[in-house]
Amino acid sequence: MNKQFLRVDIGLFIPALFLLIIGLAGIFSLNFDLFKAQLLFSVLAILVFIFFSQANYQSLKNYSSLIYVTSIIILFLVLLIGIESRGSVRWFEFFGFRVQFSELLKPFLALCLSSFLASKNNYSIKFFFGALALLFPIWFLIFLQPDLGNAVIYFLVTIFVMFIFGFPLRYFLTSLLLMAVSLPIFWKFLREYQKQRILTFFHLKVDPLGTSYNAIQSVIAVGSGMGIGKGLGLGTQSTLRFLPERHTDFIFATLSEELGFAGSLVILAAFSFLFYRIFLIYKNSDLMFSKIFAQTAFFLFLIQVFINIGMNVGIMPIVGVSLPFVSYGGSSLLSSFIFLGFLSSMSKGNDLKEVLEIR
Numbered sequence: 001m002n003k004q005f006l007r008v009d010i011g012l013f014i015p016a017l018f019l020l021i022i023g024l025a026g027i028f029s030l031n032f033d034l035f036k037a038q039l040l041f042s043v044l045a046i047l048v049f050i051f052f053s054q055a056n057y058q059s060l061k062n063y064s065s066l067i068y069v070t071s072i073i074i075l076f077l078v079l080l081i082g083i084e085s086r087g088s089v090r091w092f093e094f095f096g097f098r099v100q101f102s103e104l105l106k107p108f109l110a111l112c113l114s115s116f117l118a119s120k121n122n123y124s125i126k127f128f129f130g131a132l133a134l135l136f137p138i139w140f141l142i143f144l145q146p147d148l149g150n151a152v153i154y155f156l157v158t159i160f161v162m163f164i165f166g167f168p169l170r171y172f173l174t175s176l177l178l179m180a181v182s183l184p185i186f187w188k189f190l191r192e193y194q195k196q197r198i199l200t201f202f203h204l205k206v207d208p209l210g211t212s213y214n215a216i217q218s219v220i221a222v223g224s225g226m227g228i229g230k231g232l233g234l235g236t237q238s239t240l241r242f243l244p245e246r247h248t249d250f251i252f253a254t255l256s257e258e259l260g261f262a263g264s265l266v267i268l269a270a271f272s273f274l275f276y277r278i279f280l281i282y283k284n285s286d287l288m289f290s291k292i293f294a295q296t297a298f299f300l301f302l303i304q305v306f307i308n309i310g311m312n313v314g315i316m317p318i319v320g321v322s323l324p325f326v327s328y329g330g331s332s333l334l335s336s337f338i339f340l341g342f343l344s345s346m347s348k349g350n351d352l353k354e355v356l357e358i359r
Contacts, residue, residue, distance in 0.1 A: 008053045009344040011277040015270045016325050016340055020045075020333075022267060023326035026255045027247050029233035034247055034328055041330035045337040052341025053348070057111070061289055064115035068134070071105045071112075075141040078102075082145075087191070090145045100331035102142045102150045103322075106300065107338040109138060113158065114292040117165055128171045131162055148194050149320035153303055160299045161292060197318045214250070217243045219314045221253040222264075229260030247328040249320055252312040267326070271305055281347050290346045297339050 310316030
């Protein structure tokens with residue numbers, strides 16, 4: 001037992017740490033004060049990872065109903081008494097630090113979804129819409145903040161996990177038809193700037209100094225890095241502030257300009273290794289709960305990476321999604337490392353199982 005104490009999954013930790021260091025280097029090249037804050041969150045995130053890698057995730061599964069109800073209450077309170085910034089109400093402030101609960105709750109809500117699907121383990125239409133009903137209050141409260149990026153992520157992750165779970169394709173086609181019918185209603189609930197961002201995606205050059213500005217500057221930054229980049233702190237788009245949100249939503253464009261195509265490939269390689277390790281945890285898990293949680297983590301990271309990099313290179317609408325482990329932001333960083341902590345705990349259980357089988 002002593003040999004297992006503080007044992008963590010290195011295959012998860014090393015690529016995440018590598019991405020974290022690259023992100024810190026990019027933030028350091030932009031603003032030293034932001035770097036100091038992110039470094040503090042990085043140390044805290046690593047400690048959180050170690051803590052949750054030792055946690056008994058099986059016991060947490062028993063509190064999934066409580067976690068779910070508490071999450072709804074917290075997200076509702078955010079709308080009532082949260083901190084407003086740039087027209088959005090997404091944060092609570094504690095001791096001078098802002099916490100975004102739509103980010104921080106992700107790993108815990110993944111536990112809830114995994115527990116719900118694993119406990120029922122059937123494929124009826126009633127259970128299918130029951131799972132969607134479980135998502136709806138969370139999704140709606142996040143959408144109202146408004147946080148379109150995380151609302152899209154929560155929805156897509158749930159759909160992908162339910163598809164892999166084994167629900168018949170006709171259920172998804174029925175849901176798709178219902179969504180298509182309700183699109184005009186959904187469109188009316190969008191803020192004007194959200195509508196403009198979506199429309200801009202289809203007509204990128206229609207307003208280069210207005211709604212298209214962010215997307216155009218990001219594409220310029222990525223392209224100007226060319227093969228090996230301009231060097232840390234030497235990117236003109238980012239350091240001269242032509243590129244908005246250069247440390248959060250557009251950190252990939254910042255790093256692409258400074259490190260070039262070679263640096264971008266290294267970032268993608270690190271993510272690929274991380275995805276492969278999560279896939280192995282899913283493959284080696286015997287418990288349905290662990291398998292579903294690993295699927296949820298895999299799709300959550302994959303969708304965030306795809307949307308963020310897609311935004312940066314102009315193939316996705318700008319919806320405000322951070323790049324895991326790389327973008328500036330304490331809540332996102334903590335959430336990502338909590339996910340890895342749970343996965344490390346599950347991986348350790350798989351290793352113990354294999355040792356027992358050999359004995």
